[in-house]
Amino acid sequence: MLSNGEKVEYARRLNSVLDYVDQHLDTSLELDKLAEVAHFSRFHFHRIFAAWMGETLGDYARRRRLETAAWRLSCDRQASVLDIALACGFASGEAFARAFKLRFDCTPSQWRAGSDERRLAQVRAGYENRARHDSNLSQVLSNSDQVNVNGICEDGGSYQPRRKYLMEVNIVQLPAVRVAYQRYIGPYGPGVTEFWRSKVTPWMQVHGLQDQVCYGIGYDDPSVTAADKCRYDACVTITEGFAPGAHANVKTLPGGAYAVAQFNGPATAVNDAWMELMREYLPASGMQCDDRPCFEQFSANSALDLQTGIFSCLLCIPVKAL
CATH class of the missing domain: 3.20.80.10 (Regulatory factor, effector binding domain)
Incomplete structure (x- = not known):
């Protein structure tokens, strides 16, 4: 059982990881690097992250990539769908379109078209x-x-x-x-x-x-x-x-x-x-x-x-x- 002081320290370290993920969505987000940011051992970090956030590191990174892409589609009408996909860490427009459709039940272009109403x-x-x-x-x-x-x-x-x-x-x-x-x-x-x-x-x-x-x-x-x-x-x-x-x-x-x-x-x-x-x-x-x-x-x-x-x-x- 963690003490209050330990809980505060865990939160501080894991918030640094969340910030790092958001700032590096276009990279591969290697486990070793994220464990280093959190100052946890590689062996324990994945389990600590999953227990704290209620989702695995991979699931979190995938969710943030898609949610950030959805935001950029709404806010940046000049950027192409492919540019946004690559900026959010997807290897291709096709991979992005499949993942986006699975998450939001519409294509990236349909999402962009409904931005004002949303x-x-x-x-x-x-x-x-x-x-x-x-x-x-x-x-x-x-x-x-x-x-x-x-x-x-x-x-x-x-x-x-x-x-x-x-x-x-x-x-x-x-x-x-x-x-x-x-x-x-x-x-x-x-x-x-x-x-x-x-x-x-x-x-x-x-x-x-x-x-x-x-x-x-x-x-x-x-x-x-x-x-x-x-x-x-x-x-x-x-x-x-x-x-x-x-x-x-x-x-x-x-x-x-x-x-x-x-x-x-x-x-x-x-x-x-x-x-x-x-x-x-x-x-x-x-x-x-x-x-x-x-x-x-x-x-x-x-x-x-x-x-x-x-x-x-x-x-x-x-x-x-x-």
Whole structure:
């Protein structure tokens, strides 16, 4: 039986492996190299990974290749299906097409053709989920009895925008930023709220990071990835020499061009704003998403007005020209 300290260390090492896999999908992902990244012996690593993740290393790599390819098909309309297949580690277009059809029950081209409809459905589903639960970001440094957040959909009905946010959107060149992150794996929603409250915020306070800029990054599409395998990173900006200890990993969020909008409103209505950006701004902008993650950027100690329930953050969409 592992102690709590051992569990934390295992999670830190295995999260490094997950990051390495995502960054090297176009390579062969040799077992020896991944065991080295995790600092486990080759003999034990495969069994440790399978026990921790609930799937074998081979199954995980295959799933991530297909899910990443699905995302790129949706976001990069200019890249050919073959280019995406090769970038995700498939040896040929034929091998990719067979694996994609088996996983998603459609061809890569059919998947690409339905991208806009799927994206809106995903944002709508996220809105409905958030309408039923507290916002994952609204309670980072607050208790549930401190805030009266307006705008919750009591009947859990279909998406009905309360108002148009009419946010000003600017294309901004954001710098790369070094962050410490803790990873939550599981269904998006209340579990992420509890993760910020019970794990991330206390760690930030211990390390004097409560005044730093934070980022919330959901990497997976719940309509594609099983809920218990969705990944969310709670990130906080750190300096170059900062040592995060055993509870967090360090990485660099990519810089580049982002469509950035300031959101100010009820925390439960953030998905309204995302819907507006995806449905109205992006198609008319001459831009498209690329395969960097979208994120919400905020300051943990000032993002939420405890008196009004107004939440303030930047919604950041990585973009490139059509």
